[in-house]
Amino acid sequence: MDETCQWQGWREATERALYSPGGFYLRPEGPAGHFRTSVHASPLFAAAVARLLGEVAEELGTDEVDLVDVGAGRGELLTAVLAAVGSSLSVRAHAVERAARPAGLDPRVEWTDRVPRGVRGLLFANEWLDNVPVDVAEADPEGTVRYVEVAPDGTERLGAPVSGPDAEWLARWWPLREPGARAEIGRPRDEAWAAAVASLAAGRAVAVDYAHVRASRPPFGSLTGFRAGREVPPVPDGSCDVTSHVALDACGGLAAELVTQREALRRLGVSGERPPLALASTDPAGYVRALASAGEAAELTARGGLGDFLWLTQRVPDTAAR
Numbered sequence: 001m002d003e004t005c006q007w008q009g010w011r012e013a014t015e016r017a018l019y020s021p022g023g024f025y026l027r028p029e030g031p032a033g034h035f036r037t038s039v040h041a042s043p044l045f046a047a048a049v050a051r052l053l054g055e056v057a058e059e060l061g062t063d064e065v066d067l068v069d070v071g072a073g074r075g076e077l078l079t080a081v082l083a084a085v086g087s088s089l090s091v092r093a094h095a096v097e098r099a100a101r102p103a104g105l106d107p108r109v110e111w112t113d114r115v116p117r118g119v120r121g122l123l124f125a126n127e128w129l130d131n132v133p134v135d136v137a138e139a140d141p142e143g144t145v146r147y148v149e150v151a152p153d154g155t156e157r158l159g160a161p162v163s164g165p166d167a168e169w170l171a172r173w174w175p176l177r178e179p180g181a182r183a184e185i186g187r188p189r190d191e192a193w194a195a196a197v198a199s200l201a202a203g204r205a206v207a208v209d210y211a212h213v214r215a216s217r218p219p220f221g222s223l224t225g226f227r228a229g230r231e232v233p234p235v236p237d238g239s240c241d242v243t244s245h246v247a248l249d250a251c252g253g254l255a256a257e258l259v260t261q262r263e264a265l266r267r268l269g270v271s272g273e274r275p276p277l278a279l280a281s282t283d284p285a286g287y288v289r290a291l292a293s294a295g296e297a298a299e300l301t302a303r304g305g306l307g308d309f310l311w312l313t314q315r316v317p318d319t320a321a322r
Helices: 010-019 043-060 076-085 164-173 187-198 248-252 261-267 284-300
Strands: 064-070 090-096 109-112 119-126 135-139 145-150 156-161 182-185 200-209 224-227 230-232 241-243 257-260 310-316
Touching: 010 135, 010 145, 010 241, 043 064, 043 076, 043 119, 043 200, 043 261, 043 284, 064 076, 076 090, 076 109, 090 119, 119 187, 135 164, 164 182, 164 187, 164 248, 187 200, 187 248, 187 310, 200 248, 248 257, 248 310, 257 261, 261 284, 261 310
Parallel strands: 064 090, 064 119, 090 109, 119 200
Antiparallel strands: 135 145, 135 182, 145 156, 200 310, 224 230, 224 241, 257 310
16 A cells, blocks of 8 residues: 555544444444443433433423434434333434444334434434544644544554644644644534534433543543453554544533533432442342442442543524424
8 A cells, every 4th residue: 555545634544444334333233342331331321311301301391302312323222211211202213323223123213324403302422422533633843733644553643734723623622732742633523513403403412422621631632442342552444443532612612511420310310329228128129129220320420430421411492482
């Protein structure tokens, strides 16, 4: 392979590695075959999303509501939310995913590769934005911020200086002031999120991801890889996930509502508190169930783990009702 074909920016290389034919995210096993998200950790997560959907339906004054799952994996979250909701709501479920529809998925779920427009309800994106491909920038020894280019084997070199909208984004959201400092240029994620929010006619849009804000950006970026449950070097050859934390404050803007998953789930009734010991005497089976539930809740809300994820919420008012 000649040099012009071998070297690419990280955004282009990641797009190819994850989403080209045979790419990492189009494989039959799906994301669950390689890493554990909150959706896979406990049914309590889907139950919390179901309660959130109920809140949105109440705000909209309806029992017919849309639920859009962006980055739906193999439909695990939608399947669990539909089960949790039962007959209490009429839910139009939309799975947005670039992989093919999995066999045996609940026929009530509409499978699409693009976010539907004009929906009224809840748009939920769990660990989606971290896999929207982005370019990587690094300050060279003279302080010039340059794009990082990568070969298929993961070897890197510095390329052209960052300019235009990418440079403006870095200046506003992630300035690089020291030689060797690195950043992921989150502008494509901002644009993807803005388009997703704009698809709502009314309701709420929620993005959940491992993220950072301007006051605590990682000095050398966060680009990494995952394969079969293990963190590995980010090699854009399709053999592993290529991901990085999300500058979630930039996606929503300075006025966005950002809370930790720990706080968001607490508001939705998920607590890691152990059941009272007295219950073991009066209802031993109930105590065991409550103890197991508390353990799952503790994983979802753990400091240093899933509980540190950030939830970005944006509300879209129902202007048609005015």
